[in-house]
Amino acid sequence: LEVIASVEPRVAEATRKELADQRASLKLIASENYASPAVLLTMGTWFSDKYAEGTVGHRFYAGCQNVDTVESLAAEHARELFGAPYAYAQPHSGIDANLVAFWSILAHRVETPTLERLGAKNVNELSEADWETLRHEFGNQRLLGMSLDAGGHLTHGFRPNISGKMFHQQQYGTDPETGLLDYDLVAAKAREFKPAILVAGYSAYPRRVNFAKMREIADEVGATLMVDMAHFAGLVAGKVFTGDENPVPFAHITTTTTHKSLRGPRGGLVLAQEEFAADVDRGCPMVLGGPLSHVMAAKAVALAEARQPSFQVYAQDIADNAKALAEGFLTRGGKLVTGGTDNHIVLLDVTSFGLTGRQAESALLDAGVVTNRNSVPQDPNGAWYTSGVRLGTPALTTRGFGRDEFDKVAELIVEVLSNTTPNSTKAGAPSKATYTLADGVADRVKAQSAEL
Ligand code: PLP
DSSP, rough: OOOHHHHHHHHHHHHHHHHHHHHHSEEETTTOOOHHHHHHHHSSGGOOOOOOOTTEESSSSSSHHHHHHHHHHHHHHHHHHHTOOOEOOOOOOOHHHHHHHHHHIIIIIIHHHHHHTTTSSSGGGGHHHHHHHHHHHTTTTTEEOOOOGGGGGGGGOOSSHHHHHEEEEEEEEOOOOOTOBBBBHHHHHHHHOOOSHHHHHHSOOOOOOOOHHHHHHHHHOOOOEEEOTTTHHHHHTTTTSOGGGGOOOOEEEEEEEESTOOOOOSEEEEEEHHHHHHTTTTTHHHHSSSHHHHHHHHHHHHHHHTTSSHHHHHHHHHHHHHHHHHHHHHHHHHHEGSSSSSSSSEEEGGGGGOOHHHHHHHHHHHHTOEEEEEOOOTTTTHHHHHSEEEEEHHHHHTOOOHHHHHHHHHHHHHHHHHHHHEOOOOOOSSEEEEEEEEHHHHHHHHHHTOOO
């Protein structure tokens, strides 16, 4: 920090404060974690200075021998850890990994057969008319993914995202009564819509998914199954999700981030069955620019950590702790989407406290509890104010919290929310944004958190 401070002291100061804040608060954001010192240090090295467009052994720049080493190691650890035939370590983030997956699937399903039919080796050999036909075909593909309010991610076909614009998209939700995925409904939608890509995976669904069933549905309608395991990759790596709950053997392509439950650097990863390997390998330059070599090195370190037996203990603790957190709410009268959890996420419906998600998120932050507001299925408050807060156990499990500590966390959250009241608008209605947290509660909760 002293070196940074000698150039821009405000960055050094913000960095110091960030560490202090992360230490002083209860980090319950389901997509965050604490990466190890080895992972953090690997990101701050000279690999950051190196350009390496292309693939291992086939770069568009000279001097990439050391990048080749770290990229190969990251891919090798990923293949071994997840039992995947092929791994691509270049995506800079989860969104990039999904873009690589989409375009690889389009290359596989649309571009290659069209080129073969037209007797061309690559797109540069196409006449203008054939090129237009191919472009039209690219724009004519269909994607079916989980809706945002049911727990899907915006890259799964949500209209404001590019995935909702580059594909004709439709979305599947969850059962309105139970909040659970209904595979018969997904199948019915798939039969009617006939997507080229069926996307499974989620950001805010507190339950496991049966990927064997998703593959059956994809096969029945001739779709490619893409699973985005960004959130639960750590639970797959740690062998908590096995059999039908492990997406890797069932999906044609599996994507993930490396920084959530997997506890690595910020980044993405694509795993693929052999038939898609060559198309995924075209990620750079098809979708990506130069890979972040320092981050690929850190992915190799994080994946090596995840191959240690202790990571399996960590992953099981994440799931056990989520159950303890859920039970902590249920015994105190809290309302949970789907009534509980069997992964790392608990989705608390805060309407029973008379609050919106926005008010709950802010009041909790006042008390040093960091969460994010989240829609619940058929959310009456819409995507901005929402009616829920999403809580995840990976970060505090890294800090060593167990079931007792998570029960206490539930108690503290209930204490904050029970002592928060919406303010009134000028018209006398309850505000959706502003609130009052009773005096003394924030300090009391902070003091108790400090003891955990
Ligand atoms: N996919 C899922 C399921 C996610 O939850 C997220 C991030 O929240 C992403 C993709 C995007 O990851 P990133 O923020 O690294 O682009």
